[in-house]
Amino acid sequence: MTEIKFVLGITFLLLLLTTFVIVFVFFYQKRFYFLKKEKQELIAKYAQLLLQSKIEIQEQTLQHVGQELHDNLGQVASLIKINLNTLKLEDTAGTIEKIESTKGLTRQLIADIKSLSVSLGSDRVKQAGLVKAIEVEVERLNKTRQFIVTCQVGAAIPDIDTDKATILFRMAQEILNNAVKHSKAKHISISINNSNKLFILAFEDDGIGFNTEDKRQSAGAGLRNLSSRANLIEAQLRIQSLPGNGTRATIELLL
Amino acid sequence: MIATILGGIFKYMDTLPPLVLIFIAAGKKELRGSLIFYFLVLQCALNLYANLLTISNANNLFIYHYNCLFSFFILSLFYIKLFNTPNTKWLIFGAALLFTLLFLIDTIYLEPMDQFNSNSFCLAAFILCGYSLYYFMRIFKNPTGTHISKSRNFWFNTGIFSYYTINFFIFITYNKLTLEKSPLLIYIWQMHNTIFLIMCIYFYVGIQCKTND
Incomplete structure (x- = not known):
């Protein structure tokens, strides 16, 4: 009787062990599959x-x-x-x-x-590089004589991967377009710097500014597009603005 | 009365589930000639014969010698096909030859045909558990693109792993328990049949899948 109980007990333990192994394998592979799909x-x-x-x-x-x-x-x-x-x-x-x-x-x-x-x-960005492409945009805006746009480029700006540079350039165009269309600014300044492998692209205008919270909650696609592009290349986007105080937008990318 | 009914159900739990699976698998063209199908046919036929011998109070233990040997061969072929590399093919082939030799030694000298072959069953269980764990390890190292729950081979392997691992201790002790003619022996075999049913459930899930891996 004791022997029978012992055998049944051990068998039950083996049942638990095999169930654990099977469940572990199943969930491991399931997780891998979902991570792969997400990627x-x-x-x-x-x-x-x-x-x-x-x-x-x-x-x-x-x-x-x-x-x-x-x-x-x-x-x-x-x-x-x-x-x-x-x-x-x-x-x-x-x-x-x-x-x-x-x-x-x-x-x-x-x-x-x-x-x-x-x-x-x-492929302007690929051929000339991000800095040169931004400088051409600055030149274009200055030719309109509606703004004074300055671009300050720091020393030792490294080369950025072409795909990321294209997205950064598009974000720069978007920010400049927003300044042109909505800010009523007279001066727009751009600075491009590199500090400890951190690439910093900053825009500042002396326009009418806006309430960033209201813009975020409204249905406008502009800020959302900028945010999603920043997330995609793992860049940090900061937009600071107050009505009457101009706008400052900074994009930081760890190289 | 309930005990009698349950007893009756447990008695045929090693015959009816594989019979049902045979009919289901036979309806799928790709499974009809598969090794798992032959395994189920073998199990159903031998277990049915063993049950008939039990009803006529004859010794049915010799059936399990054939069951062990032929099941091992069929499942070895299954794993040769599953792993599909020259190295594993020769390894499994070598293991099958060694197993056959040890099986013959066990049957002739240690556990004759009128006794349950605990030694052979344990050896078969040990080797087959090794193959099934190796399959799981391959999944960890090289996860497949298909979701594992849709893989037929995963479920078949899980069934084989469950049956031979959980029953390992039953196999080890069964010869000794039969020789002692323990009155509670029937519960051990009912436990075995329950685990056999679990294996059939895993096989059923595998049969329903559409992809092999």
Whole structure:
């Protein structure tokens, strides 16, 4: 009888042991499967966001090019045409002056076309780097003469992975666009620095500012997009603003 | 009366569940010729014959010698196919040869055909537990892309692991208990049959799965 009880007892213990082993294996593999699925989803989301950023950069570039062609290049070409149409060969002094002026305008036109062709390059960030791409944006904004935009670049800015640089550039464009459209600012300053492998991109304007809490709770997609892009590249985004006190936006990325 | 009914149920718990599984598996084209199917057919046939001999008060212990040997061979082939590498193939083949030799020595010199072959069953259980644990270890090292609950082989392996591990102590002691003609021996075999049913439940879950791994 004791022997029977002993056998049954041991068998019951073995039953518990095997159940534990099976449950452990099952849940381990289940967890691995979900982590793998989550990782694949993150990779897909990252790729989608990267593609979206590239498309948005291209759209913005085309918009800028169209505006430049109309406002700037078209104007200069018209002036060249007027100059040539109003040439009077009998008035030598006047003709020479107009030809010189036309030469100057033509040089300006060629320079502007060259500059535009650079911005039409399919991957500006990849070719020129993040800092240069931001400097081109600054130049573009300054040309409108509606803002004074300054860009201060610190020493020893390291190269950033192209994909992260593309997303950072898109975030920079978004922040600048928001400043242009909503802030009514006169001065926008950008600073690019690197400190102990921490890349810092900061924007500051002297505009009307806004209530960041209200913006976060409202349905606006702008801040949400910025946040989700920052999360995707594991960057820290801080936006500080108060009505009447301008806006300061900082992006920090650990390299 | 309840005890009688339960006794009757337990008595055929090593015959009816595999019979049901055979019919279910036979309905699936990919399982009809599989090794687990043959294992179930073997178990059902031999256990049924053993039960018939019990009813006619004849010694049925010799059936378990055949059960042990042929089950071991079928499950060894199952694991050769499951692991599918040259090294494991030769290892399992070698283990099968060694087992056969030890089985013959046990049957001829230690536990003849009219006794329960505890030694052979323990050895078979030990080796098969080793194979099933190795399969679990492979899952840890190289987790599959498919969710494990949808893998047929996982459930078959779990059934084999459960049956041979939990019954290990029953197998070790059963020969001695039968020789002592313990009146409570029936409870031990009912425990065995319950564990056999657990194995069949795992096999059923595996049969319902659509993927092998």
